[in-house]
Amino acid sequence: MTSSPTTEICFVLPPALLLLDFAGAADAFRIASQMGLPVRLRMVAPVREGEAAPTGLGVSLSGVEPLPAHLGDDVLVVVCGAVGDGEAVLSRRGSRTLVDWLRLRVADRSVACVCSGALLAAAAGLLRGRRCTTHHTLLDALRRLEPTADVLDSRVFVEDRGVYTSAGVTAGIDLALHLIAGLGSPRLAAAVAREMAVYLRRAPGDPALSPWLEGRNHMDARIHRIQEALAHAPAENWPLSRLAEIGHMSVRSLTRRFREASGMSINSYHARLRLALARQALATGDTVERAAERAGLGSARQLRRLWAAGADGTPATARGKGPD
Amino acid sequence: MTSSPTTEICFVLPPALLLLDFAGAADAFRIASQMGLPVRLRMVAPVREGEAAPTGLGVSLSGVEPLPAHLGDDVLVVVCGAVGDGEAVLSRRGSRTLVDWLRLRVADRSVACVCSGALLAAAAGLLRGRRCTTHHTLLDALRRLEPTADVLDSRVFVEDRGVYTSAGVTAGIDLALHLIAGLGSPRLAAAVAREMAVYLRRAPGDPALSPWLEGRNHMDARIHRIQEALAHAPAENWPLSRLAEIGHMSVRSLTRRFREASGMSINSYHARLRLALARQALATGDTVERAAERAGLGSARQLRRLWAAGADGTPATARGKGPD
Incomplete structure (x- = not known):
C-alpha cells in the first residue's frame, strides 16, 4: 500500500x-x-x-x-x-x-x-x-x-x-x-x-459481509487473537494445538469457545479465509492451480472441493471477475 | 426528572x-x-x-x-x-x-x-x-x-x-x-x-435487554416512528389503522414491515411494553388491579394472562421486588 x-x-x-x-x-x-x-x-x-x-x-x-x-x-x-x-x-x-x-x-x-x-x-x-x-x-x-x-x-x-x-x-x-x-x-x-471495538453490523441493503469481517461480532479477546493470527496468514497450516497456545487455552476450550464466539467452527472459519484469498488470486488473473497454491491448498482439486462447499459457481467461473 | x-x-x-x-x-x-x-x-x-x-x-x-x-x-x-x-x-x-x-x-x-x-x-x-x-x-x-x-x-x-x-x-x-x-x-x-443511531447490542455478560430496547435493532425509520408512539403511550389502545397512519403505510405493509424490522408482531411488542409498565407499578407497591389499570389492561385477570404468556412468576410475586 x-x-x-x-x-x-x-x-x-x-x-x-x-x-x-x-x-x-x-x-x-x-x-x-x-x-x-x-x-x-x-x-x-x-x-x-x-x-x-x-x-x-x-x-x-x-x-x-x-x-x-x-x-x-x-x-x-x-x-x-x-x-x-x-x-x-x-x-x-x-x-x-x-x-x-x-x-x-x-x-x-x-x-x-x-x-x-x-x-x-x-x-x-x-x-x-x-x-x-x-x-x-x-x-x-x-x-x-x-x-x-x-x-x-x-x-x-x-x-x-x-x-x-x-x-x-x-x-x-x-x-x-x-x-x-x-x-x-x-x-x-x-x-x-x-x-475501535466497533461491532460489525448488518442492515437492510448492506452488502454481504466480507469473510474478513464474518464471525468477529463478539467480545472474546482470546478468540479475536486467534482469528487475527488466522487472518494474518490464512495460507498457513494451523494445527489446533498452535491456535490453543496463542489463545492460552486447551484445545477443548478452544473449539468450544471459538464456536460460541464466532458462530462457526475453526475449520469453517479458516476455509472461508482461504476461499477469499483464492478468489482474490483468481480475480487478478491467476490460474486455478496458482490460486490454490496461494491459499495454501495442496491442489486445484482441493480448491474446487472447498469452493463447492462454500461458494457459488466454480473457481474457473470466478477468474477475472474482479475482487470481492 | x-x-x-x-x-x-x-x-x-x-x-x-x-x-x-x-x-x-x-x-x-x-x-x-x-x-x-x-x-x-x-x-x-x-x-x-x-x-x-x-x-x-x-x-x-x-x-x-x-x-x-x-x-x-x-x-x-x-x-x-x-x-x-x-x-x-x-x-x-x-x-x-x-x-x-x-x-x-x-x-x-x-x-x-x-x-x-x-x-x-x-x-x-x-x-x-x-x-x-x-x-x-x-x-x-x-x-x-x-x-x-x-x-x-x-x-x-x-x-x-x-x-x-x-x-x-x-x-x-x-x-x-x-x-x-x-x-x-x-x-x-x-x-x-x-x-445517535447506535445499534443496540448484546454481549456475553450483558443484562437482558429492557423491553424499551428490544426490537429496535433495525434501520426502518417508519417502524421506529411507530415504536416510539407505542413506547410513549403503551397504556393506550393502538388500532392498527392508527399505527399505519403514523407510518404512512397500509395496514398490510405495517404488519409485514414491523415483523421484519423488529423480529416480533406489533401485538407482542405492545404487550411487552404493557408488561414492563405493569411491572414498574407492582414494584413500587401498586396492587395487581391498579397495575393492570396503569398498563391499560381491562382487568387484573387480563394482566395475569399476559404475564403467564410473557414473564416468569405471577404479578403477585413481582410486587415490591424493585423495578427491572
Whole structure:
C-alpha cells in the first residue's frame, strides 16, 4: 500500500459541530493511517486564521484551517454534521460561507456526508439527482431541500457515484469503515473496526459481509487473537494445538469457545479465509492451480472441493471477475 | 426528572486525547440533557488557564478548564483515554499531573473510564481490588499496573461498586448509555441511542435487554416512528389503522414491515411494553388491579394472562421486588 498516492481526507467542520460526527470518522482514518493506509487528515472550517471552530459541546477545536481556496486532486471531502434541526444547521453564521465553499470547491469531487452534513451538501447542490440519506429526523428536511434527490430512509449509509451519505451520528463510523475498505481493503477496515471495538453490523441493503469481517461480532479477546493470527496468514497450516497456545487455552476450550464466539467452527472459519484469498488470486488473473497454491491448498482439486462447499459457481467461473 | 439534583459529568481529558473516547460519551450525555436528564457537562485537563488540550488528531480542544482543586458532591468523573500503548498513555507530560489529581480528588467518587482511561485510573489507585476492563490490547498492561484488580477480557463494560470501565473506544458510548439509563431511565437511554443511531447490542455478560430496547435493532425509520408512539403511550389502545397512519403505510405493509424490522408482531411488542409498565407499578407497591389499570389492561385477570404468556412468576410475586 505504501506505493499508492496519499489521499487527503479533508474534514469540513460546520458551526456547532456535532463532535462525534467528526471524531468517529477521523479516529477511524487516523487508526487506518497508523496501520499503513496512505491518507493524510486535514480539518477545515469557516473560521479565520488562528480562530477555533465551535462544537455543540461548548468546547472548540483549535488548530483547524480556514476553508482553503484550492483542494488537491486526490482528496475525499467529509462534511460533518452540526447540532440541531435542519433550520439550525443551515442558518448559523458561517453555514452560508460553508455552503458557498462546498458549491465552488467541492462539486464533482468525492464527498462523504455524516448525519446532518448531508443538509449542507444538499444546500450546495451536491446531492442533485442522487440517492442519499441523513439522520432519521432530518429526512423530510433533506427531501424539501433537494427535491430531485432520492432520499432513502432505512440505510446506515448510501453511496451514489462518489457521493456518500450516512444516517445519524455513529453511522459516520460505519461509513468511514466502508471508505477505508475501499481505499485499502476489507481486511484493513476489519482491523480498524476491531481496534475501535466497533461491532460489525448488518442492515437492510448492506452488502454481504466480507469473510474478513464474518464471525468477529463478539467480545472474546482470546478468540479475536486467534482469528487475527488466522487472518494474518490464512495460507498457513494451523494445527489446533498452535491456535490453543496463542489463545492460552486447551484445545477443548478452544473449539468450544471459538464456536460460541464466532458462530462457526475453526475449520469453517479458516476455509472461508482461504476461499477469499483464492478468489482474490483468481480475480487478478491467476490460474486455478496458482490460486490454490496461494491459499495454501495442496491442489486445484482441493480448491474446487472447498469452493463447492462454500461458494457459488466454480473457481474457473470466478477468474477475472474482479475482487470481492 | 426536573426535580432531581443536577449531576455534574466531569470529563477528564488526558494528553493526546483519543477524541472519540470523549466525543462518544459527551455527545450521549449532551443529547440526554436536551431530553431532560439533569446533568451538566464539564471538561477538565492538565492544562493552564486558557491553554487548549491536545488530541491525538493534531487539533486541540479549547474552552477546557485546568484540573480543579475541588469537585462538587454530585459528580460523575469520566476519565477518557489517550492515543498509544500503555507506556505512551502514562508517560506523556501532563499524565503524571493527571494521575496525581485523580488520586487526590477523585478517590471514592463515581468514576467511569473509557478505553485507556482505565490505565490512568489504575495508576492513581482507583481500580485497587476492583473488577474492571480496558481496550483489548491493553489488558495485560492494566494487569501489571494493578495486580489486585480482576481484569475481565471479554466485556463491553464492567461495573464494580461505583467504578465503571469500558473496552476500546466506541464501548465508551455503550457505557455512557448504561450510565444514562441509571441516572434517568432505560427508556431515556433507548431514546438517546436512537438519536445517535447506535445499534443496540448484546454481549456475553450483558443484562437482558429492557423491553424499551428490544426490537429496535433495525434501520426502518417508519417502524421506529411507530415504536416510539407505542413506547410513549403503551397504556393506550393502538388500532392498527392508527399505527399505519403514523407510518404512512397500509395496514398490510405495517404488519409485514414491523415483523421484519423488529423480529416480533406489533401485538407482542405492545404487550411487552404493557408488561414492563405493569411491572414498574407492582414494584413500587401498586396492587395487581391498579397495575393492570396503569398498563391499560381491562382487568387484573387480563394482566395475569399476559404475564403467564410473557414473564416468569405471577404479578403477585413481582410486587415490591424493585423495578427491572
